[in-house]
Amino acid sequence: MVEGWRLYEWRWQTAQLAPTQWRSSRPRWTGQTALTGQTLLLWAEQGLGDTLQFARFIPRVADLAGKVIVQVPAALCRLLASVDPRVTVVSDDAPPLPHDCHCPLMSLPLALGIDGDVGFTGKAYLHADAAPAGQLQLPAAPGPLRIGLAWAGRKVGAGSACNPGRDIALAALLPLTRQGAQLICLQKEITPAEAALLADQPGMVCLPQALADFADTAIVIEQLDLVISVDTAIAHLAGALGKPCWLLLRHAGEWRWQRTREDSPWYPGMRLFRQQQEGDWDEVIQRVSHALAERMAQTCAPAPSAPA
Known part of the structure; x- marks a missing residue:
């Protein structure tokens, strides 16, 4: 499966995704160097669903780095703040915060050496706030579901x-x-x-x-x-x-x-x-x-x- 993640890096060679690759003056982190004391910027690519799917790997990176910044579309910022309290989540509408290195979210399995389904814990990794009184609180259900x-x-x-x-x-x-x-x-x-x-x-x-x-x-x-x-x-x-x-x-x-x-x-x-x-x-x-x-x-x- 690690080889599969390596092959997935070819997405940046496609006409569809090559123009969307985020540019930074700092090096890209590929898992080959230690993150101790380093600030790593993770950036969202492709769709909102892709970002939600690969957000599960963010806490693993937070275990390794001195600081982790996650830059995602504004619609996801408040939700992704629940993934790990050690992480700073910012909107991709704003200029990137200072960082030592960066990595696209969907390259994390390769950088972390995820093999097979080992990286999938089966546990919920995002969490919702309690339903407030008002328009987000659903009415009583007339049926069982x-x-x-x-x-x-x-x-x-x-x-x-x-x-x-x-x-x-x-x-x-x-x-x-x-x-x-x-x-x-x-x-x-x-x-x-x-x-x-x-x-x-x-x-x-x-x-x-x-x-x-x-x-x-x-x-x-x-x-x-x-x-x-x-x-x-x-x-x-x-x-x-x-x-x-x-x-x-x-x-x-x-x-x-x-x-x-x-x-x-x-x-x-x-x-x-x-x-x-x-x-x-x-x-x-x-x-x-x-x-x-x-x-x-x-x-x-x-x-x-x-x-x-």
Whole structure:
């Protein structure tokens, strides 16, 4: 697996990622030199979900360095402050703080010599604040389960409003509203058409305006029993919080989910529902609906009576 992480460094040679490589006058740390007394700057690359996934390795670096600075998108700053009290988290909107060396977050497994699944403890490594009284505190659930839904990773108004391979139309998820669970919309940005559709679903709790950043989303997820999401940052957030998550995957899923398995070494509480045929989400939703019906039945089943 170490060799696999070494091969992953070739991402910086691709036309897609080469221009995004962060530039610093200080050397890059590759694990070959000691960090004792040194200030290491870790910087986020690629997407928000990638940052959440690889944040698990930050405490290991904090064990080695004199000081660790983590520079990430502003939406993640408040949440990632929970990963380790020894770490300084700053927004990538600001100029970088002084540092002796730097490393991209997704190169940490190689720099740390992570072999196989050894680096995955299976424990939650991010933590949400307690739910405050008010708009982030969910109403009492009418049913036995509270389930969060995320169906897209795009931003409204962006040049590419959706990813047709990864995202699912909200309408395709409506069969899940018939199972009797309380459904919570975890999408921060929703289109006018989606807002109209959600307004017709009385069993759906929708609070996008209340979610200022991922720390707020984490507060909501902590109150849930399950998250059902496409392959976006919400799924990584649920996994990092140790919350059960059902991940809806396109047929050609990304490398991190491997090819055939239905679970993940990255997040032990995650269950993968992968397309059997490219583009066929209907069959995936049918399997999810069946699994949810089973989960509801188990939750509603009376506890066995004690022997006389």
